[in-house]
Amino acid sequence: xxxxxxxxxxxxxxxxxxxxxxxxxxxxxxxxxxxxxxxxxxxxxxxxxxxxxxxxxxxxxxxxxxxxxxxxxxxxxxxxxxxxxxxxxxxxxxxxxxxxxxxxxxxxxxxxxxxxxxxxxxxxxxxxxxxxxxxxxxxxxxxxxxxxxxxxxxxxxxx
Numbered sequence: 580x581x582x583x584x585x586x587x588x589x590x591x592x593x594x595x596x597x598x599x600x601x602x603x604x605x606x607x608x609x610x611x612x613x614x615x616x617x618x619x620x621x622x623x624x625x626x627x628x629x630x631x632x633x634x635x636x637x638x639x640x641x642x643x644x645x646x647x648x649x650x651x652x653x654x655x656x657x658x659x660x661x662x663x664x665x666x667x668x669x670x671x672x673x674x675x676x677x678x679x680x681x682x683x684x685x686x687x688x689x690x691x692x693x694x695x696x697x698x699x700x701x702x703x704x705x706x707x708x709x710x711x712x713x714x715x716x717x718x719x720x721x722x723x724x725x726x727x728x729x730x731x732x733x734x735x736x737x738x
Contacts (some may be wrong), residue, residue: 580680580684580685580686580733581679582686582687584671586617587689587691587708589611590611592607593611593634594661596638597638598664603634608630608631608634608638612627617690619688619703619705620692620698625693629646633645633650636654649693653691656692656693656709657691666713669713669715670711670713673713673721677722679730684702686704687703687733688703688704689706690707692705692707692710693707696710696725697710697736699736699737704736710724711723711729
């Protein structure tokens, strides 16, 4: 399987910029919410406008009230990353090294999501980045989802 961190790479820039109190422009936000990988998970409760509203409110330091639970959780998850950039790096760095080629056809896409753990469409699986847990206590780069090592979890849920 191929691995995609494209949207996450954009989010890392976003989180770092907002953390440094830099303004993130609407064009940059559009490159995130209009991304084909993000569009694959949109539904009636969470869409491109949801992503735009949340990221714009955070960047502009405006109060935010979600229209749906998904929007509210997406806002909360992004605020969490801004408050704990070390945690974000503890997840993203091992993800960058993760090899999934031996798991067959399709793509594993890691996205910043909301309430849902993952979406499966055809041979592709879209995993909520915020649900991945690093090894906080042993100093390893081991990642888990639902208490299962990430590669094993992917193998189990792709089939």
